Every structure is written in structure tokens, then in C-alpha cells.
Amino acid sequence: MFGSLLELRHDTHLSIDRLARRYGDICLLRFGNVPTVIISHPDLLQEAFGKPELADRWVSEIMDILSNRKDLVLAPYGDRWRQMQRFANRELLSARNLDNVRERYIEGIVNGLVDEMTDLGEAGEPVSPPAMVARSNSEMMFRAVFGRDEDGTGDFERLRGALLKHVNWIFGNATATNLADYIPWMRFLPNNALTQAVRQFEIGTAITDSLVEGALNRPGLDLSAPTCLVEVMLAEAKTGEIESDMINDLCMDLLIAGTDTSAQTVSWTLLLLANRPEVQAKVHAELDEVIGPDALPTVDDRTRLPYTFACLAESMRYRTIGPLAVPHQARQDTEVGGYLVPAGAQVLGNIYSIHHDPRFWDAPDDFIPERFLPDSDGAPAATLTSNAFIPFGTGHRRCPGRRFAETTAWLHITRMLHRLRFETPDGRPLSEDEVFGLAISPQPYSLKVARRLSGG
Numbered sequence: 001m002f003g004s005l006l007e008l009r010h011d012t013h014l015s016i017d018r019l020a021r022r023y024g025d026i027c028l029l030r031f032g033n034v035p036t037v038i039i040s041h042p043d044l045l046q047e048a049f050g051k052p053e054l055a056d057r058w059v060s061e062i063m064d065i066l067s068n069r070k071d072l073v074l075a076p077y078g079d080r081w082r083q084m085q086r087f088a089n090r091e092l093l094s095a096r097n098l099d100n101v102r103e104r105y106i107e108g109i110v111n112g113l114v115d116e117m118t119d120l121g122e123a124g125e126p127v128s129p130p131a132m133v134a135r136s137n138s139e140m141m142f143r144a145v146f147g148r149d150e151d152g153t154g155d156f157e158r159l160r161g162a163l164l165k166h167v168n169w170i171f172g173n174a175t176a177t178n179l180a181d182y183i184p185w186m187r188f189l190p191n192n193a194l195t196q197a198v199r200q201f202e203i204g205t206a207i208t209d210s211l212v213e214g215a216l217n218r219p220g221l222d223l224s225a226p227t228c229l230v231e232v233m234l235a236e237a238k239t240g241e242i243e244s245d246m247i248n249d250l251c252m253d254l255l256i257a258g259t260d261t262s263a264q265t266v267s268w269t270l271l272l273l274a275n276r277p278e279v280q281a282k283v284h285a286e287l288d289e290v291i292g293p294d295a296l297p298t299v300d301d302r303t304r305l306p307y308t309f310a311c312l313a314e315s316m317r318y319r320t321i322g323p324l325a326v327p328h329q330a331r332q333d334t335e336v337g338g339y340l341v342p343a344g345a346q347v348l349g350n351i352y353s354i355h356h357d358p359r360f361w362d363a364p365d366d367f368i369p370e371r372f373l374p375d376s377d378g379a380p381a382a383t384l385t386s387n388a389f390i391p392f393g394t395g396h397r398r399c400p401g402r403r404f405a406e407t408t409a410w411l412h413i414t415r416m417l418h419r420l421r422f423e424t425p426d427g428r429p430l431s432e433d434e435v436f437g438l439a440i441s442p443q444p445y446s447l448k449v450a451r452r453l454s455g456g
């Protein structure tokens, strides 16, 4: 299996897809020393990830160093995880808090990005959505978590730069498959990434400590009316709803789990629409008819813009940015669909293969937004709630950031397309090949952009 392990380091999800097609809906393979169960059928995955026995995390050595397995993403299924997960779902990422940070920070950042793209287009310059959207999303997530600089000492901005550098290091290194995770004797070889991870852990902790401390000492702080998510956490720690040592971990979780994922979703959607001018024209027509030139699309317009929403959903299926979820681990021998998942096995939810399985999708390798349009009587498409459409995962560890991600991606996509038309540089489709990483990204690309509306 050594050869297969090397193959898995690149395009991991495509290699896993090939293995799934060869060995079936649930299969047990051995990656080096690690028994790995791959689940590639929606019913089996729903059953598996609904079981507490399979809701622990399989954690790589590098992520173990970076997280201590104490944060929401990587903590084992247990009391600490449950407390953070409940808080994230019910309070931290609630509609009320999302509305608050959207109005204070997110909408302004999105509008700024659209203005920047418009200016570049008017100057005859191309735009590079992956880089620009990544920048605006990290700014957006940082502001949502830590709010705005109010003390004017420059410390806040310095910490912001340092934290983003740290998060980028994690993006660049966290998924590099480390053979020592699978082949124990390799742990005795020098490993630069692991040495750096120890240092990065210290750096990350020091920065978040300073930022949380800064928020606590913010002039005029009123925890009964939080202005950003760290203030929501501080308020909750005060009442004992969460432990104060959870605050740093939750801040890092939001920045790591929330930034790249949303940015790649927007980058993919723009690329797919630029490659398909006829689809983009339908989105423009819908925006013109429903919103018009004198208003801006809002979060409440989703049902009024069904075709645009269908494009976003289809983009999340067609290019699944979290193709293998986050690895789970079996706490004890567990049965799924009559098969044994052995204790200690890594369990991979093969969302990518489920999203591309012809048993559940007609022409799965084609981009067809129409499959997500409401029925003729106006009811939401069955595909949207089907267990074969699971970009945010399923079961106990499913994504608590779904509302957040859908809102920010929606605002980006609708506001950009409301004002702008995107075209490929020479009119021919650009590559839609995927680059494997913490989230699957397109290859870097640039587009021509033209202003459509005088308003907006």
C-alpha cells in the first residue's frame, strides 16, 4: 500500500473516488498501518455519521500539535466537544449574531470587493477572483470574530497580519499527507513540518491570547450588546455557558474552517459561470428582473432568485470543496449497513463520490443548475434536501457554519453578478481542474470584467 499512499498525496479525493468505484459503497483499506473505511453511499454515510461511536476525529500528527485535540473541529465526541458544538449552533453562529456581523462588517467588505473589481474592469485590467476573494474572506472572517480596531495603537492591525500569516501556514501545511501518520517507523526521521508546527502552535496561541485580551479590555465594552463573535464568546464565558479556555480554540476554528471554504465556493462559482456565458446570462436576466438597477440583492432574496441560488448549489455539488469531510474515527467496533468498522479505524465520508454518483444524479459530470430549481408548484427542489447532496456533511459532526457560509457566498455571488459580467480572457473556457488542499480550489485564474448596471 506504500505506492497507493504516495498516490494519495496528490488529488487525494480523486484517488479515493477510484478506490470507491473499485471496492464498493463501503470498503476497508489499509493505508500503511491505519485501517481506513471509505463510505461512498448516502444512506450508509447518514447511518455511520449519525452514530456517536463514529463521531470521534482521526487526527494527523501535525493537527494534533496545532490543536491539542481541544477545539470544536478536532475534539473527540464528548462533553467538551458537545458544549462547544451546542454553543456554536445555538448562539455563536445563530441567525441573530450572523445578522449583527453581516450588517457591521460583511456587507461593507463585499461591497468593497465589488467596487475594486469594477475599478479594475473600467481600467481595462483583469481581475483574479481566487486571490481577491480569499483576501476579502479572510478580512471578513477576522472582522466577524474580532471586530474593528478601536484603540488606534496599531496593535490590532499588527496582530491581524500575524494571525492571517499563521492561518495561511496552516492552510499550506495541514493537509500535506504526512507518511509518518501511516508508517510508524517514519516518525523517527526528521520532519521539518512537524518541527515548524510546534513553533506555529506557540505563535497562534500568543496571537489569539493578545486579541482576546484586547477585546476584553476594549474601551466601552458592553457584553450585553456584543459587536463581534469574540464578544459573544466572552459574554457566554462570563455566565459559565462555555469555559474561558474554549475561546481561543473557537476563534481559530472560525478562522480556519470558515475562511478558505467560503472563498473557494465563491471562486468556483465565478469560474463556472465565466466558462458558461449562457448560464451567466440567465443569472443576469433574473437579477435584472427581480432586483433591478436601483437596489442591491440581499440575504432575503434567495427564494426570489431561484436560478441564481441553483447555480450556487450546483457549484457546491459539481466542485465539492470538502470532498472527504473531516476524517472521523471509530471509538469501538461498530456496524454500518451490516459491515464491521473496526475500533480505531479512520472513517472517510466520501462526499465527492456521492456528489458524482450517476445513481443519484443525471449526468453528474455536467454543470446543470436546473436540477436545483423549485418544483412547478414552487416547493424547494427535492435534490436540495436529498441525502446525496451533503456539501456540509451529515450527522453529529456536520458543519455548524452552514448558515454563515451560505450567507457570505450568496452576498458575494449576487452582488458581483448584479453589477458585473465576467468573461474568460480569450473567450475559451478555463481549466476546471481541482487543486487538493484544506478546501479544494480551482487553479489560479484571471477574468475580464465589465460593468453592466449604472446603479448597484
Ligand code: HEM
Pocket (backbone or CB within 6 Å): 049, 072, 073, 074, 085, 093, 253, 254, 257, 258, 259, 261, 262, 265, 321, 322, 325, 326, 327, 349, 391, 392, 393, 394, 396, 397, 398, 399, 400, 401, 402, 404, 405, 406
Ligand atoms: C461553503 C463553505 C463550507 C463548507 C462546504 C463546509 C463543509 C464542512 C464539512 C464537510 C465539515 C465536516 C463534516 C464532518 O466531518 O462530518 C465541516 C465541519 C466544520 N465546519 Fe464547515 N464548511 C463550510 C464553511 C464553514 C464556516 C463558514 C464555518 C464557520 C463559520 C465552518 C465551521 C465548521 C466547523 C467548526 C466544523 C467542525 C464541526 C465538528 O467537528 O463538530 N464551516 N464543514
